[in-house]
Amino acid sequence: MQEDPILYILNDLLNYEEILACMVARHNMISVMPDQEKFKPEVMQIWDIIHRAMEDVFVVIREYSQTGLGEIEFRLQNYEALFYIFPDTENALVAIIPALANKGLIEIEMENARREILKIMEQKEIPTNQ
């Protein structure tokens, strides 16, 4: 899966010290995720609860994405989860960062990553063999 261009973008995001974990996900499914070993160890300790909270957020995303919902974030313990939603879809680019992180640069990188992924999605054709 290393040749996956979306995975390449996510791996690139993980190079930022304050992005502890990232993925492209939707309700009930993490569609693209870097190797979990690349996530910062501290986030793995609360991964289960963050994952459960994410599932609830994706219910909201599914409900409001079509009406122009662009971003959601929530703070849980010492962490924040950022959701950059792909317009009119149930999917979002998700990053987990420290609650006290300086979000200026992170927000720019997340927005750039979202746009790059959107370009890839537009280029791809959905297979029809199923």
Added chain:
Amino acid sequence: MDGINEGINISKTYNKRVTTGIDKLDNLLSGGLPENSITLVSGTPGSGKTILCYQYLWEGINKNEKCLFITSDERVSYIIKQANQFGFDFKPFIEQGLINFLYLDIDKTEIYRKVEEEIRSGNYTRVVLDSLTPVSEVPVWVSDVHEIIPTDGATETTKYPTGSIPATRMHIRRIMNMLSKDNCTALVTSEIPEGSRNLSRDTVSEFIADGIIILGLDTTMDRRKLTIRKMRSTNHTLKPHDIKITETGINFI
């Protein structure tokens, strides 16, 4: 009925493995599905449940095992035609008697008898029920704790009202027991509605099955996942695996 131990197969040991026809999946399952187990294959429509079943039976045919495909969703002719599109040409093997297709008309009340007789008389080692969902939704009449009878005119009883969890559980257990007889290793598919957190449509079969394989589909990102959620007597990962569906069936990426 056999009394209190009816439905409890204490001889199950799961030492032997039954290969699925997908090498990577067999590796993840320590060699394959546990022999004489029932595995629930759940997923949203289009996630590849039926294709996985084709591969499983095709593998059986190649090992000269007798296979049974029970369908409640599609007519047999359509199933055979669709399988052929993925390179599984079952027709010659039907003539050889290695595989049999059984269509269950769920409007008929004799579905239990039909399945039980076929499994008992057929000496099958691999059985697929595709899908459990419409069969489990057949109205049933529960009479005391021992009897559960599909009926056209199901009415509520005071003990187990039709559609209650105990009635559904008994109904599904009865279906599963039919499949687990005579050393069959079975795959049972179940549809999961989009967005549901349940592992099956009926919300009960996941607790009764020996194993659960979840097939996920993300149409936006054009991704498919296979997750082994549960498999008795098997040390397995819970991590979702990327898969794709090609003209040869399900392949791991």
